[in-house]
Amino acid sequence: MALTEQKRRYAAARLSGMTKKEAAIEAGCPEKTASQAASRYEKDPDVQAAMGRQIAAEAKKKAEAPAVDPDPYIPDAANDPLEFMRQMMNSVEADPKLRLDAAKSLAAFTVAKPGEKGKKEERADAAKKASGGKFAAARPPLRAVK
Numbered sequence: 001m002a003l004t005e006q007k008r009r010y011a012a013a014r015l016s017g018m019t020k021k022e023a024a025i026e027a028g029c030p031e032k033t034a035s036q037a038a039s040r041y042e043k044d045p046d047v048q049a050a051m052g053r054q055i056a057a058e059a060k061k062k063a064e065a066p067a068v069d070p071d072p073y074i075p076d077a078a079n080d081p082l083e084f085m086r087q088m089m090n091s092v093e094a095d096p097k098l099r100l101d102a103a104k105s106l107a108a109f110t111v112a113k114p115g116e117k118g119k120k121e122e123r124a125d126a127a128k129k130a131s132g133g134k135f136a137a138a139r140p141p142l143r144a145v146k
Contacts, residue, residue, distance in 0.1 A: 002097055003046045010041045011050040050095070057093035082109060 006027045013023035020038035029037040041047050078084040088094060088102035117125070131137070 003050050003095055007041060007044065007047050008050060008095075010038075011047050011054065015051060015054055053093050060092070082106060 006029075010023050010027035013026040014020070018026060020042060021034045024034040024038040024041065025031055027037075027041075078087060085102045085106040089099050089106060091099065
């Protein structure tokens with residue numbers, strides 16, 4: 001399954017230092033079932049992957065210069081939309097679905113697609129193909145030139 005908004009909020013709340021039950025309530029679960037929901041979220045591979053990505057991104061940020069951008073899901077500003085999609089595709093901390101969508105969009109603009117033929121061209125090609133072979137029309141006879 002994909003990382004839903006609720007799962008993303010839960011992962012962010014857990015990484016901020018909240019307990020499992022508090023994080024589930026913060027993510028939008030009812031108080032009565034928050035403990036069970038927290039248990040499910042802790043075992044969910046998407047939540048674990050999101051938390052791992054955030055931890056890795058924080059470690060990378062600590063190693064590098066601190067970023068000014070408060071939202072980790074938006075890459076750096078770019079004047080070129082293709083460059084923006086390239087940054088989004090290569091971002092470690094972004095959601096994998098967003099990265100995949102960025103890669104698809106980028107491929108649509110950078111990879112050439114063979115042109116399609118129109119109806120008339122397809123009919124002409126089909127006629128040429130059908131007129132060949134064993135039952136094709138014979139060549140006209142040679143004429144004597146005077």
